[in-house]
Amino acid sequence: MILVLGGTGEARSLAEALVRSDIRVVSSLAGRVARPRLPVGEVRVGGFGGPEGLAAWLRENDVKAVVDATHPFAERIGANAAKAAAHTGTPLLRLARPGWEPGEDDIWHWADDLEDAAKMLPELGERVFLTSGRQGLPAFAHLDDLWFLIRCVDPPEPPLPRHHELILARGPYEVAAERELLDRVDVLVTKDSGGAQTSAKLTAARELRKPVLLVRRPPRPETETAGTVAEAVEWVLNR
Known part of the structure; x- marks a missing residue:
């Protein structure tokens, strides 16, 4: 099983691509939006109970890898994912869309x-x-x-x-x-x-x-990072 920490368009696209590749995916949503856009595949809603709770969930569900595809400003779940992955030895990838860059006429x-x-x-x-x-x-x-x-x-x-x-x-x-x-x-x-x-x-x-x-975006834990869904799919397929 692959756990995708989601809530973004990239997370939904990743879940769809992995399901098409016959990979079991569970997408986790924080539950802060009343009517979220749900990805394909299995979905869970709500927190894990901090890094310890997430680590326990990874073990109990035999998770092979985690992709943190949360919003760039969802710093708490990013920190929890890094701690839980390190504690359990679970491979972790951060799927992060690039930030905006100003053009010549921007103020x-x-x-x-x-x-x-x-x-x-x-x-x-x-x-x-x-x-x-x-x-x-x-x-x-x-x-x-x-x-x-x-x-x-x-x-x-x-x-x-x-x-x-x-x-x-x-x-x-x-x-x-x-x-x-x-x-x-x-x-x-x-x-x-x-x-x-x-x-x-x-x-x-x-x-x-x-x-x-x-x-500005808050700092995130240093981890392997992909900038596109295609890169994230390739990373998962190579686990």
Whole structure:
């Protein structure tokens, strides 16, 4: 059995490719999204109980290899996977999409984390398009002088910025629609998630000459890494 720590488009594509190759795959989802897009094959939802619980699950289910294909900012499960794999001697691969790279006409600013982004925001604009995810919204809740257009997949819980408008939507997004939203704000705030599914907002910001405040990816444990699904499939087939 191959365990895919999923929740991303790459994870779903990997599970599909492995199932087509007659490999038993279990995709694990964190359960933080109300109606997740489910991959083919077996699916489990919920945490493992830390690295010890994951290590026990790997042993109990005779897992031959683990592919961590979680979101670039899902640092806790990444750390747990690295510890569990090392403890059990299970091969581990990190499937990580490349981060975004600025073009010549982009106006990008970089923040180390969400708290750093909140400190930088007042200097960049008073009206903000915030697409950094619902769990990070408390980092901006104290900015009472700013107005936020907040986009999330699921309804967020407080605390939220006092002045805001909420949009519930799931990508992929179109450049024209993103341009309409960015016309209403001064600056875009987002995480360096990478990939094409949510990159339309960056294209729209470039066309409108709007600044973008990007949050850098958190550090991940050093492990063997693949940048594409095809590379990950080949890695699994060679186990």
